[in-house]
Amino acid sequence: xxxxxxxxxxxxxxxxxxxxxxxxxxxxxxxxxxxxxxxxxxxxxxxxxxxxxxxxxxxxxxxxxxxxxxxxxxxxxxxxxxxxxxxxxxxxxxxxxxxxxxxxxxxxxxxxxxxxxxxxxxxxxxxxxxxxxxxxxxxxxxxxxxxxxxxxxxxxxxxxxxxxxxxxxxxxxxxxxxxxxxxxxxxxxxxxxxxxxxxxxxxxxxxxxxxxxxxxxxxxxxxxxxxxxxxxxxxxxxxxxxxxxxxxxxxxxxxxxxxxxxxx
Numbered sequence: 001x002x003x004x005x006x007x008x009x010x011x012x013x014x015x016x017x018x019x020x021x022x023x024x025x026x027x028x029x030x031x032x033x034x035x036x037x038x039x040x041x042x043x044x045x046x047x048x049x050x051x052x053x054x055x056x057x058x059x060x061x062x063x064x065x066x067x068x069x070x071x072x073x074x075x076x077x078x079x080x081x082x083x084x085x086x087x088x089x090x091x092x093x094x095x096x097x098x099x100x101x102x103x104x105x106x107x108x109x110x111x112x113x114x115x116x117x118x119x120x121x122x123x124x125x126x127x128x129x130x131x132x133x134x135x136x137x138x139x140x141x142x143x144x145x146x147x148x149x150x151x152x153x154x155x156x157x158x159x160x161x162x163x164x165x166x167x168x169x170x171x172x173x174x175x176x177x178x179x180x181x182x183x184x185x186x187x188x189x190x191x192x193x194x195x196x197x198x199x200x201x202x203x204x205x206x207x208x209x210x211x212x213x214x215x216x217x218x219x220x221x222x223x224x225x226x227x228x229x230x231x232x233x234x235x236x237x238x239x240x241x242x243x244x245x246x247x248x249x250x251x252x253x254x255x256x257x258x259x260x261x262x263x264x
C-alpha cells in the first residue's frame with residue numbers, strides 16, 4: 001500500500017521540468033554546483049557569467065548528466081547587458097521560473113586600505129548585479145502574471161564582523177536587506193525571494209588559502225573543524241527553487257555548520 005510519498009509526490013513539489021532557472025556566476029564553484037543541481041530536477045538552465053569558457057564547461061557537465069543548459073556570457077553588473085540577456089533567455093528557453101543570484105567577488109582588506117575602485121567593484125558584483133538581475137527577472141514575470149522564485153547567495157560575513165571582510169560583508173548585508181524588500185514588494189505577484197547564507201565553503205578559488213597556516217587556523221577554530229563543499233547547499237537550494245517553498249519568502253537561511261557561533 002502506498003503512503004503517498006511516491007515519486008509523483010516529489011516530482012510535483014520539487015520538480016522543475018519544463019521551466020527555466022537562471023544561475024549567475026555559473027562558471028565555477030557554488031554557481032556551477034547550483035546549475036547542476038537544478039538541472040537534475042528537469043529545469044532548463046541559463047548559465048550567466050563574464051567568461052564563455054567556464055560557462056561552456058558547466059553546460060557540458062550538465063549535458064553529460066542528461067540535462068539541458070545554454071550559456072549567456074554577460075556582465076551582470078551592466079543594466080543594458082542584463083536586459084539583452086533576459087530578452088534572449090525569454091525568447092529561446094521555456095517559461096521563466098527561478099533566478100539564483102550567485103555572482104560574487106571577494107574583497108579582503110582592512111577598511112583603511114579600501115579605495116574607491118575596490119569598493120565599487122565589490123558592491124557592483126555582489127549587490128548591484130543582484131538587484132539588476134532580480135528587477136529584470138521580476139518585471140518579466142509580472143508582465144505575464146507568472147509566479148517565480150529568486151534565491152540570493154549571501155554570506156556568513158553579512159552577520160558577523162571579521163577583520164578584513166568589512167566591505168565584502170557590507171555588500172552581502174545589503175543584499176540581505178534587498179532580499180527582504182524584494183520579498184515584500186513582489187509578494188502580491190507570487191514571486192518568492194529568499195537568501196542562502198553559506199559559511200566557509202571550499203572551492204577551487206580558495207582551496208590553496210585554506211591549506212596555508214592561516215587558513216588551517218581558521219578551520220581549526222570552527223565548531224566542527226571542517227569546511228563545507230558546494231554540494232552542502234543543494235538541499236536548501238532545491239527547496240527554495242521549488243513549488244515546495246510556496247509559503248517561504250523574505251528569509252535568509254544559514255547553511256554554515258554552526259560556524260557563525262565561533263566568528264565575530
